[in-house]
Structure formats: structure tokens, C-alpha cells
Amino acid sequence: MQYLVAIHHRDDYDPATAEDEAMARDIDTVNEEMVAAGIRVFVGGLRSVKEARSVILGGNEDVLITDGPYLETKEHIGGFWVLDVKNLDEALKWGRKAAIACRAPVEVRPFH
Numbered sequence: 001m002q003y004l005v006a007i008h009h010r011d012d013y014d015p016a017t018a019e020d021e022a023m024a025r026d027i028d029t030v031n032e033e034m035v036a037a038g039i040r041v042f043v044g045g046l047r048s049v050k051e052a053r054s055v056i057l058g059g060n061e062d063v064l065i066t067d068g069p070y071l072e073t074k075e076h077i078g079g080f081w082v083l084d085v086k087n088l089d090e091a092l093k094w095g096r097k098a099a100i101a102c103r104a105p106v107e108v109r110p111f112h
Contacts, residue, residue: 007079
């Protein structure tokens with residue numbers, strides 16, 4: 001079963017000031033553990049939410065492109081892993097490690 005493990009950052013999150021060498025090492029360690037366990041399918045960090053664009057379908061199949069994310073919230077996904085694990089308990093184990101390494105809230109959600 002595949003799970004999304006998503007890291008959430010505040011809108012004003014700045015990796016240049018928020019991420020130090022210790023945090024980078026902790027994230028690298030979690031990535032290395034995931035690879036060694038054979039469960040990491042994909043990992044990706046996202047650039048600032050200020051660089052996001054929303055593509056919205058309107059009436060008559062008109063498409064509107066706007067600056068910023070689709071949802072107006074105070075937090076957005078800053079990066080994520082796709083993991084192939086046995087069950088939710090195992091996904092949550094990795095989610096805990098991700099939250100500790102990234103020093104941020106994590107969402108764990110299964111794919112269909």
C-alpha cells in the first residue's frame with residue numbers, strides 16, 4: 001500500500017533561516033533509512049507557496065490561472081514522500097520520523 005507523508009509549513013516558511021545543518025542531517029538520515037528499508041518510492045521538496053499557481057475550471061470550460069495556492073490557509077505542503085509500506089501503522093512510524101527530522105507537522109494519507 002502506498003502512503004503520502006506530507007510536511008506542512010507556514011506560509012512565511014523560509015528554508016534559509018529555518019533549516020540548519022542539524023536539520024539537514026536529520027532529514028538525510030530519514031531518507032537513508034527509507035531507502036535502506038526499501039519503502040521510499042518518491043521524495044520531493046516544494047518551493048515557496050508564493051511561486052504556486054492555481055488552475056481553476058470555470059463555466060463553459062474556461063480555465064483561470066491565478067497566483068498563489070488554491071486554498072487560502074496559513075499552512076501548505078512544503079515537501080512530501082511517497083512510501084510503499086505494509087499498513088497505516090508502518091506509515092505512521094515513518095511519519096513520526098519525518099515530523100521529528102523536519103520539525104514540522106506531518107500528514108499521512110493512503111492512496112487509492
